[in-house]
Amino acid sequence: MLWLGGFLSLDLTTGTPDAFCPPLEEARAAVQARVGEVRGDYHAAFSLIRSDDGQQTLKLTLHEGPQEVLRRELPLDAAGCQDAAQTIALILERYFDAIERPAPVEPAAKLESVPGLVGPTPQVAAPRDGVVETARAPVSVGVDARAGTLYDQELGFAAVVGASVHPAAFQLTPRLGVGVALELAPFFARQTEIFRERQVEAFLLQGALAVPLTWTRAKWRVSGGPWLQLRLQRAAVPSVADEQSAFRALPGLGGFVRFGVDLTSSVGLAAGVAAGPQVRGAASRFLLDGAAGQIAVLVPDAWFGHGQLTLELKL
DSSP: OOEETTEEBOEEEESOGGGOSSOHHHHHHHHHHHTOBOOSSEEEEEEEEEOTTSOEEEEEEEEETTEEEEEEEEEEOTTTTTTHHHHHHHHHHHHHHHHHSOOOOOTTOOOEEOTTBSSEEOOOOOOBTTBBOOOOOOOOOEEEEEEEEEEETTTEEEEEEEEEEEOGGGBOSSSEEEOEEEEEEEBSSOEEEEETTEEEEEEEEEEEEEOOEEEEETTEEEEEEEEEEEEEEEEEEEOSSOEEEEEEEEEEEEEEEEEEEESSSSEEEEEEEEEEEBOGGGSOOEEEEETTEEEEESOOOSEEEEEEEEEEEEO
């Protein structure tokens, strides 16, 4: 129990202390800051509940003596418990405000949005029969960031970073939804080719856009869908006197599959592959002058194929 200036503050406990959702001391600090001094035999408690489909819910109750006077279930979105402590404090603050200044709720009252939890935070009405009723809110947008390593069958290894967005409007079922993903991958090694004792070197940067259809169950998920990539390449012919260089953009269109598992509530591991044809006719060629005319160098493969392993962070 906490003390504030000689007065008892609200007693707050948790039934799932090892879940850190949110950490108990963080929740107590948030309640202390927003609620302040509370006189009376009040006790609040929260617990993390996990359903069979992987959905996480934070259950909050408030008792005055032996009587339950408030009960609230907070479905957690992809952001997990990031803002759960502040939302607990906000709900308790509104409850005690309603006791001190009871007022009817306007039917068209605008609800305040709290990031990190599913949908808007409900407007708390004046107590009725000792229990405050609140409405469940819709699912919000989920954002994932990831970073890792990519290996391409033609170009070798690259670092890869990316992000995925899963809008609520694209959620087809509780387990199935459509998102949008972007990736950027600079390759470590340069492509090289030697023609008539002249070495051509090329640096390559790959960008990709994907539209994943994702199915989730508990901590597991599978994604797949169309894959559009664009490879930006700079080729140069170093020499003592000068350096010739040229640029080109090479598009590719195919598909991808990715498998993932949640290691914690906010960190996951994913592995995937992507493959498809490269539209070589849409890209310019690198040409060098030879005895028999111009010769094309660094000709790209007709197909691309690569796999990647990444760590994912739910924002």
